[in-house]
Amino acid sequence: MAVSRQPVVVRSSAPASTDRQNADPSFRGSPLGRRASDRIRPACYDRGGRQFPFWCGMAGPTLRLLGGFSLADDGGRALPLRGRKAQLLLAYVALTAPRPISRERLAALLWEDCEERRALHSLRQCLMELRHLGEQAGVDLIRTDRNDVSLALPPECVDGVMAERLAREGTPESLRAAAALCAGPLLPEAEACSDGVDDWLAGERARFARLAAGILARLTAWCEAEGDRDGVASTAEHWLALDPACEEAHRALMRLHARNGRRSDAVRQYRICADAVRRCLDAEPEEETVELLHGIRDRHPAEAETVAEQPAGLLPDLSRSSRPVLPDRPSLAVLPFGTLGGPSEGGGFADGVAADVLVRLSRLRSLFVIARGSSFRFRGAQIDPCTVGRALGVRYLASGAIRTDGRRLRLTVELVEAETGAVMWSDIYDRRLDGVFDLQDELATRIAAALDDEIEAAEMRRALTVPPSSLDGWSAYHRGLWHMYRFTRDDNETARGLFQQALRTDPLSARLYAGLSFTHFQDAFLHRTGQRGIEAEHAYRFAEQSVGLDERDPTSHLALGRALWLLGRQDDAVEELSLAVGFNPNFALGHYSLAFVQAQGGDARAALGAADVAQRLSPFDPLLFGMLGARALACLNLKEHAQAALWGDRAARRPNAHVHIQAIAAFSNALADRREEAGGYARRIRETAPSYRCDDFLAAFHTLTPSVVDLIRRVGPSIGLQS
CATH class of the missing domain: 1.20.1160 (Paired amphipathic helix 2 (pah2 repeat))
Structure with missing residues (x-):
């Protein structure tokens, strides 16, 4: 990931x-x-035989918010709205449309520091400016009554609103028109005039940045495929x-x-x-x-092929159906996989893979997965993600298509955010059609693991856009995960605070206690507090609470396994980590942790096997540096020093690789007689952690075999890392 x-x-x-x-x-x-x-800008956009300006769904006045503020009348003449508050007011009303907004809310938002009467007076002045400008140009900008303010402009005249609508249509023409609208960030010149405006701007800018990325990703893939x-x-x-x-x-x-x-x-x-x-x-x-x-x-690679499906149109209108409320957990529907040519039995294989993916994901307690009987009803339909998402009450949709050619099979899988139609992740799997049942099992396992990881990452990104004052328990947990995986002292403290904040609203969440356990694991492993024993006990205590709350949650057993390793209980740690991957065989972090523990004082060959599984399940994991570092340690145990240096180099190049990973690379290269490379890593360590010594490394990896410990003590001083 x-x-x-x-x-x-x-x-x-x-x-x-x-x-x-x-x-x-x-x-x-x-x-x-x-x-x-x-x-990228097309001259016009054709919908149903009617020609409209490329950036707007209809002829008429236009309000631009993406890339800068501008307002124009029917003839394209600029309307000079110079007041900063007036621009923010119009933008806020436009992006909230069609819902009316109370005057009190607008006044409190834009004039936060003023007393209520003065704030309402300033709002009236601002509204008068907008009405006067509209009257001069013959354009209705806003609609007001005694209590509320709403947008009088048709929503299609607002570039941000139109970009979202075009993205949902999903045709090449609509995507090109949507891309042309994404000229930059939302109101880049706007300055926050209050905390409320600051929070709103941050959230909306992040939302439109995600929208633009999704539009351009889909359009790029389409162009490559064509x-x-x-x-x-x-x-x-x-x-x-x-x-x-x-x-x-x-x-x-x-x-x-x-x-x-x-x-x-x-x-x-x-x-x-x-x-x-x-x-x-x-x-x-x-x-x-x-x-x-x-x-x-x-x-000299030949031109890569990209499988792209025919763009989705609209399903029969399901909007009048009762719309399920989105659950607290991330929600997903696995749609039936389609077939793009090939033998007639390809449809059965496609159904089998999709069904197996659904079964594997349904075992995860962190996901709300729609049953097959509901999600497979959309077979063969042209799918509009927004419509299907509303009908099923889910945030994410997974779909795929299979193409066969003789004895080869290509499976394309996509994860889409239902609300925007943005593609969050996609991948292509090329395989030989040998051993159909084994192939189906392998593909389902890999796809389920990838979807789980990508949804977790998407939830973290979503949580980062929520103002701190508005975080619910789930958002606080995912924002905490994002900070936790950055592996810095400050981020770890922030993560711990977010987990504790989430516990106040969800005191029975096993995952929150597992997260707290890992923050203390980090402090112990990276020697941050100078109290390794106390931190290890905290990690163990929180992990035990996690298992007590949900003894079938793999994350809980992962936390307990790591804490047991900190306490020197190697065999117990392996047992707990084995339980974690037993409850969820697609749990990449569990397989990695097994590799980490076994690579030091256990079965080095088993460690390499576990690392293989972890990387296959999550090839872009945020902890990939750890997976590669575990490989290097296992190779040191097996006296394969050249291989250890190779894996150590790759680990040290990964984002967020901490000082112990740099040390693995330094020692591995020194033992492989690559002194220049080893010295480079040692210099980097001294720059970031001047007091770092061999003993710090050996205290962290405290279950290394005596033979490896002796080798490290021998080569450390030769590259400037004293005992």
Whole structure:
């Protein structure tokens, strides 16, 4: 699972991919060198035979909020609304439409520091300014009565509202029109005038950033599938104008250059990507990006195929049905997988995989999964995610399509956010059609694990957009997870506080106690407090409470297994961790923890096997550095020092790799006689943790075999890490 990220935005007035243009002067004359807004914008949008302006669903006045504030009348003439509060008021009313908003709420929001009477007076002045401007231009902007304010403009005249509607339609034309609307962040020039406005702006900016990313991801995939190379170029460059560190967009351009026979341009695009990721995120490119680079350099890859389904239209209108309320837990419907040609029995295989995925996910207590009898009713329908999501009362939809060709099978799977239609995750599985039942089992296992991880990541991102004062227990838990996996002292403290906050509203949540246990595990393992024994006892106590609340939750047994390892109870730790993966065989973190424990003082071969399973289940996990580090430790145990150095290098390059991971890389390289590389890691350790010594490493990995301990004590001083 890739590291969760908030999009990094640039002002819409800046040229797209300035770094790219500076790096390659010839780039300016190519289709990629033009401004993103000039390349992606269609002249008009056709709906039902009627032509409308590309950025609006109907002729009439227009209100732009994405990329900057602007207001125009029917003829396109700018309406000068200069007051900062008036702009915020109109934007708030427009994005809340069609619901009316009480005057008291608007006054309290925009004039938070004023007493009520003065705030209401200021609101009246603001409303008068809007009415006067509208009357001059012959445009109704707002509608008011004694109590409420609402939008008089048709919602389709607001760019943000129209972008959401077009995204839900999901056709190439609507996606292009929606992409043209995503010119930048919401109201980038707006300054918060109160805490309430600040919270609202932050939440709405994050929402529209997610919407833009989903639109551009779908449009890029569509263009790649159709072989529309100009479309890939324009869409990916537009995406990078909004998020310069978006690796998915960089990869699309790398593939495009490779298909056009321009390997040097593909390599140059990778360098631009790496620079942007380091500058914006203080991280290294994802493994998928690095592997694509190696493939382009080394193997002259043929043009990759992308399976893309025919765009979804609308299902029969289900909006009048009683709409189920979204449950507290993340909710998912697994829709029947379709077939794209191939033998007639392909439909049975597709049904089998989808049903097996549903069964595996239904075992997870963290998910609310719709039963097959309801989700499979949408077989063969053209699916609008928003409509299906409302009908089933779920936040996420999983769907797939199978294509067969002789003895080969290709399965494409997608996870979609029902509310926006944004694609949260997709993957392609290519397999030989040998041993159908084994293949069905393998695919279902991998897909279920990937969906579980991606939904968890999506919930973390969602929680980050909720103002702290509005966090419920579930959101506080997921925001805590995000901080916990950053592995810094401050983030760990923040995570602990969020878990404790969530416990006040949900005191019987086993997962919250498991989270608290892991925060103390971190402090013990990374020697943050100087009280390792006390932290280990806290980790054990909270893990026991977690198991006591839900003895069948794999996360609870994971927490207890790690705490037992801290206390030196190796065999008990392995037993608890085995229970965790027994309750959920797709639990990547459980398999990783088994690898971590076994790699040190247990069965090193079993550790490598567990690491294999963990990586196969979650190839982009936030703890991938730990999985790779466990491999390195297992190889040290097996006296395979060159292999240990290889895995140590890969672990140290991963985001959030802490000082112990850097030390694994240093010792492994030293034992493999790669002194220069080992010295580089040692220097990095001294820069971040000047007092770090061999003894700190050995205290953390306290169950290492005596032979490995002796080797580390021997090579440590030679690279500057004293005992």
